[in-house]
Amino acid sequence: MTSTDPALRHTLIRERAHHDRCRTALAGMVEGADEQVVIGVNASASGADAEVLGYRLRSQAKALHELPEGPLFFGRLDFGGEHDEQDKQDEHQALHIGRLRITEHPAEPPLVVDWRAPVSRAFYQASARDPQGVAVRRRFGWAPGSRGESGDLTGLEDEHLDRGESRASEIVAREIERPRVGPMRDIAATIQPDQDDLVRGDLAVSLCVQGAPGTGKTAVGLHRAAYLLYTHPQRIRRGGLLILGPNRTFLSYISEVLPALGETGVRQSTLRDEIARHPGKGVDGRDTAVVKHDGRMAEVLRRALYARVAAGQAGAVEVPDGSYRWRVPEGRLERILAGVRDEEPPYAVGRERVRTRIVRVIQEQAERRGGPPGAAWVQKISRARAVGAYVDTVWPRVRPEEVVAQLFMEPEVLEAAADGVLDGDEQKALLWARPPRSWKSARWSAADLVLLDEVAGLIEHPQGYGHVVVDEAQDLSPMECRAIARRAAFGSVTVLGDLAQGTTPWAARSWRTVLGHLGKPDAAVVPLTTGFRVPAVVLELANRLLERVDVEVPAARSLRGDGELRFREADGDLPGAVVGAVRDALGREGSVGVVAADADVARVREALGAAGIESGDAEEVGARVAVVAASVVKGLEYDHVVAVEPAAIVEAEERGLHRLYVVVTRAVAGLEVVHGRPLPF
Template identity: 30%
Template sequence: MLEAESTHHHPGTSHEELEHEREYVAGLYARLDELREDKVRQLAEVRRTASAGSHQNRSERDAFATLYEDRLAQLNAVDDRLAFGRLDLDDGEQRYIGRIGLSTDDLRQLMVDWRAPEAGTFYQATAFERQGVRRRRHLILQRREVKAIEDDVLDPSMLTEGEALQGEGALLAALNSKRTGRMSDIVGTIQAEQDRIIRSPLAGALVVQGGPGTGKTAVALHRAAYLLYTHRDRLRSAGVLLVGPSSSFMTYIERVLPSLGETGVVMASVGRLMPGINAIPEQDPRVAELKGRLSMAEVIGRAVANRQRVPAQDRVLDIEGQKLTLSPKQVRRARDKARATGKPHNEARLTFVKILLRELTEQLTEQVESGSLGNTADRSYLAEDVRSSRDVRVALNLAWMPMTPEKLVRELFAKPALLEAAAPGLREAERALLARDPESPWTEADVPLLDEAAELLGDLDASGGRDGAAREADRRRDLANAERALENMHQSLADSGVDGVLSADDLADHNAVQDDYATTAERALLDRSWAFGHVVVDEAQELSAMQWRLLLRRCPLKSFTIVGDIAQTSAAAGASSWQQALAPHFGDRWQLEELTVNYRTPAQIAEAAVRMANAAGQVVSAPKAVRDGRWAPIIDRIGGVQPQTALVKAIPEELAALDGGLLAVIAAPHRLGELSSALRKMYGRRVGHGAGSLEQDIVVLDPRDAKGLEFDGVVIVEPTELLGSGRVGDLYVSMTRPTQRLRLISSTELPEGIEA
């Protein structure tokens, strides 16, 4: 159980000490409010003059407005429990730790940002290695008011006679608090093991392996916030991408980073990593496994190449009554030259078209001149005749059609002949699995294929519209405008009171996107080619090889934080080891760290889940649970009773035991409809799905959507159905979601190992 590594002293703390902390924290909030008012005033001033002046002046004000809005969003997001700790140091200094750093106007430090190096000892100091800390004080706030203080006394000379060793009350209070349907940060209770990982260097790929309840997701989120703080210059413009397994998971964690002082992280589920596509889960695990294979990159590559066709015979073209011949040899030569440019399909098409238009124009010119009896009139109009000819357009499109990724992939799976030509290595039965109606919605397994196609196809505009040179000319023009706008920037900054200077590059970028979206995060989410400075991947064991390929394209520097638990793999295309998942993409250039303490799951429940997995032949990490629960797993054997009937009967007891906590009902996907319907007849709007909400304290979901979430209580209906395909991941995940109670309702024999 939880071991005290320091002396903890709590309610005996004097009333005077508590009042002192209340007064100091009130001062911190007064400073926070003052900073907010400043930004509100500055933002209002900018908006009042937003439509006046030149284009350059408006651009400056737009840039200032964005800066003020971002800072104001940060100040608003940290209001709840602004400060959470104090360090008393050997030199007599008292150092307050909070969600952001605060200073007075004359730069006297009031509170240290939890990510700053000087805050590290709040998490790392122990009674054995004090690191200059005499006492660590936890400030327990409810909204803005200090309700209690708890001291970890690390220097024995500070102890008064009779004080005893106790557990860490702040941590246990957080662990025992009721779930709300949204994840809470752990910034005030980060443990030394977690802190060491959070503060690991930026470069390279860091794998954080941890069993259920070890705080993997919390570590990932706090690491994202830490990296943005510590490497602001590098990551500010490139940004950080955080990828999770499902939309329910993203909703669950969405408030954490703002509460840690960060509002610019791009957060997306695996189904949202292609702009404009909101994919649904792939229902058939066999299809997911096929689409997830790394060899699918070759299939997409062949599908693109097969759209660059050489006709089997000559094609006769009619141009204003003149007959021209387009031969297979001409098309092949133009195709080979276009491919030799190394450009993507749509961009290389421009070269292909130029070559054939020139050759056809020369052919037409020769015909016209041969029948003109020496007439030397201007023939320049002939090039336009060739370019505008319907026959020419049709012939060139048949040989090299401009394509979108969606059209390529949709037709690939809808037309058996195209798939057979692109995927000769697949068996006929496998190709049959991939066949789909062209109107079907996109799935998460399709997203990497669409991304691969987008990479190989390139910009559709370049196939016959604006080329790269034109876009670069636009960029140079924007940059020149920005440089002119910056000539008066220093005076504008002084007038507006802003505390930073934009470069011409920053302002040009800002101007280019101002009409559509303002923040780095918004721009990155809408730009498939955006290169992030760092990527955090949660539940990474679920990713297929093709999904990893997509993510590596998003971060060419290969700077990753990879979080997961191999034992919880349930996706058909997921990994059975980190080596298997990462070697094709990172080689041996990744480092493994392991979290060893289970903070969420009571010992009785955690041990039952591990026994079940071991009995099924799967080796799982078994992190040490820090606390015993009040209840061992409860088992209802229902025989011939309908599962929904047994569930409705059991729910009142669960709700009473949880006393306002969040209850999850987890079952195989095919049962969710009938279970939800039965519960809604009894509890109406209290029943929801996913992570729930403030109005919904009963949620019904399948193991996939439960992944990464936590609940006060869990009821698993027909647990044996979650053991499909020889994997224990779904049942293991489901059994390790609760923080208090676990109940299993089964009409068949339970999987081995659950009962001690």
């Protein structure tokens, strides 16, 4: 339909009226949720029931209040029969699809169906070859940045699947290619069939998505989280859902996606924030960090912890009980200790098992002497000084910091724990050059925090989550994977990443290795290779880099042919060339990311400032121009990227080609490469 088509104008009037009706209904839902909170406070129920009811009602009201403003539906499905908008339409056969279910009354058919509902799947999966009962699929076009005013509904597309009609959607293409300003948007309106399959995967199934740049892997992971919360609300909320990003900049970038989908109670965090027992201000050299992140450290730490369990050093246990003394001989104690060790419980649990079994032996003696003792007697024996002293001697209390600090401070302790696991140079790399007086004054590094978490997990299992979404997982070390695995031991995971973008010294070369360390070796690995955001001309350049990196991943292809790739030689004035490139980019619509090697960031920002161009940094979401260090640009994207001196980016780190691959694929409209040195392509 064209904008002058009377039928289109009539249809838009009807759909705008429906949107007004939905807006009124949503306001009623918000008001009703607030009233239910008040009613719930006064409800007669037991304390526990009232607390649960109140929490649910307040959570529902909070979610409705925090729903961001925007269009309430983006699609519609008409089922069965010929479609005649003017006089034959059966409204009961039409379903509007949106980000939230909207209804005027719970018992009535909804005005808008949640995109996650089973019936909505046909919106994403139906085709002319397999219409799934859909006669017409309609997509709505809204003005960019619409806050949900009905007048912002500017167009629509109808795809008559019942007539075998199949075509690419111009509305979807415009939405995908819309300039990127501010935080990441949700993609509920533009999910593609292969993405939808991943989003709607079973909660019990762990999944790994190998996603090339611009394929929407992060969006898929976030929408999968929203889908699981919708489909399994009780199971997920009971266990919790955790989104793990690589850094806080990335989390701020994705922070508005889940609230836009009606989900506000999800924890979004970094692994460091999850495990941090200390500030982590220490700095490791490269070789030291590599050893600390190596998966073999798990065995070294386990040996170091359980080396503190010492049999045969305490003798027999004698417990006074009035005028009588109960005695547990040394041989029996050693068998108890060995039995508990063989069961391999968490260290803290093992301590209590030793105590409990000693008390049980004494209880059996008391039963033979005078009949079953009472619970108070058993508790008294359990607290007896002799029992506690024995347990403290053979299975002492310990802090993770004590275990790790002793390893790094005492060469003989490290040698015993690392024998046959780490070689001499690796052990030397772990030892502190200037040991602190005690663990309390130690300056722990980021890698140390992972080791402390490993020991803490050996002492007592951490609270787990029902599902964990891990983004940029290719950069995780084996020890970091183990930290995540402990938090998903009884849940499932969604792993997102791209092996070609691995930039840490311990970055993965194989997803099977990563999944093994995560405790999910059987998880399916699914590739996404069709790019929707990054233009073809940029991906072609990236694929040239892909041939030179040491991972085997399929090359990406793009559905977009509208991007630009330009090269600008500096001719001895690199800052001036950067300023010129940024001025050109500002003449186009959208955000501009100026990405340089970390050491060059200050110089680039100074040059832009001298030229009167204001710039922010990576954490200033929404800044028109951002100057970003190459080391933190991963996961971000800009409409226009100015890549400054690729040779310097490559030389700045061991996996510099991988880093450059990340840099060039941040562009979703245009890429300009500014260089004064030969290009490493």
